[in-house]
Amino acid sequence: MADMYETIAWGKKSKDSKFGLMQIERNLPGVDDVTFDLKFCGICHSDVHIANDDMGITNFPVVPGHELAGVVTAVGSNVTKFKLGDKVGVGCISDSCMKCSSCNQGFEQACHGGMTITTDSKIKHGHIKTNSGYTYGGFSGSQTVNQRYLIRIPNEYPLELAGPVFCSALTMYSPLCQWKANGGGMTVGVIGIGGLGQMGIQLAKAMGNQVTAISTTPAKKPVALEIGADMFIVSSDDAQMVSEANTLDLILNTVSANHQIEHYLPLLRRNGVIVQLGLAFEKHNISQIPLIMKRLIIAGGGIGGIPETQECMDFCAKNKIFSKIKMVKASELDEVFATLVKKNDQVIRYVLDIEGSK
Ligand SMILES: [Zn+2]
Ligand SMILES: [Zn+2]
Known part of the structure; x- marks a missing residue:
């Protein structure tokens, strides 16, 4: 098609195939669009x-990746916020009705x-636009989006x-703001010390809160304390769960394995809020009694919109909040995905090095 260009991508042709290099087509930038060369993509x-x-x-061929970071290579004539060479990124949202x-x-x-x-x-x-009619993610050489969906990465923030x-980070930042922990002075619990949890601890701490890390894995205590947790609770330790009852104003629950929310409610203070952020598929079976007695709130949350994504980016830059990452090449993708299937609670976030994979 005339308004399209070809770029490379690493994707899968079917459920059982391995990752391979492929050519995909994306739209050339229109007047409101920005094209950028991808340098890194989180996994x-x-x-x-x-x-x-x-x-x-899933529609195959599929190109994963929704944590894109790169450098602007072309801008449409209506684009005023971005210029060639700017550090930019795209998250989960690439388009909406506007x-x-x-x-x-x-x-x-x-x-x-x-x-x-x-x-x-x-x-x-x-x-x-793409040649398949389905979006291709960030395991790719280049991307074009409407400027509305582009996030500016501050110069001092490492692109990778x-x-x-x-x-x-956004999945943690958004509920922290919604439930007013961004003003500080609250006691915030973070359940699950993985990719989400490590950001939740750092963000809640930087906002001025007292932070409690909650995990079934005692071995995560040193890293939780190192990144800013004031306190560590082993959630399978009944005695500790009892001694820490009624201590938290807000809990960010990142657990994506099936679990029962009721187990964590005693940790909440009166008027406390627990926010469910992991994608657990089994239903919860809870008694209303603690909700009534302590006026508790069970809420849900996830990523924020574009303005909140930019706010989160700027907050992370200002407060020097970083993920612990491990850089990998495209040739390692099959191995990394196999590792992630087995373990979903690693503190390390894998990041695809696109330049280094070409
Ligand atoms: Zn994600
Ligand atoms: Zn809309």
């Missing part, structure tokens, strides 16, 4: 679900017409560390 556990077709809805009330208020993730996710989402709003900010 998130949801990429594993998509690449392995765990939900049975006209519903959610979009208008900067909550594109809740677009009434459905946001277009950066990986394997049907193209429907028309501001982004920026991708995880758009997914794991």
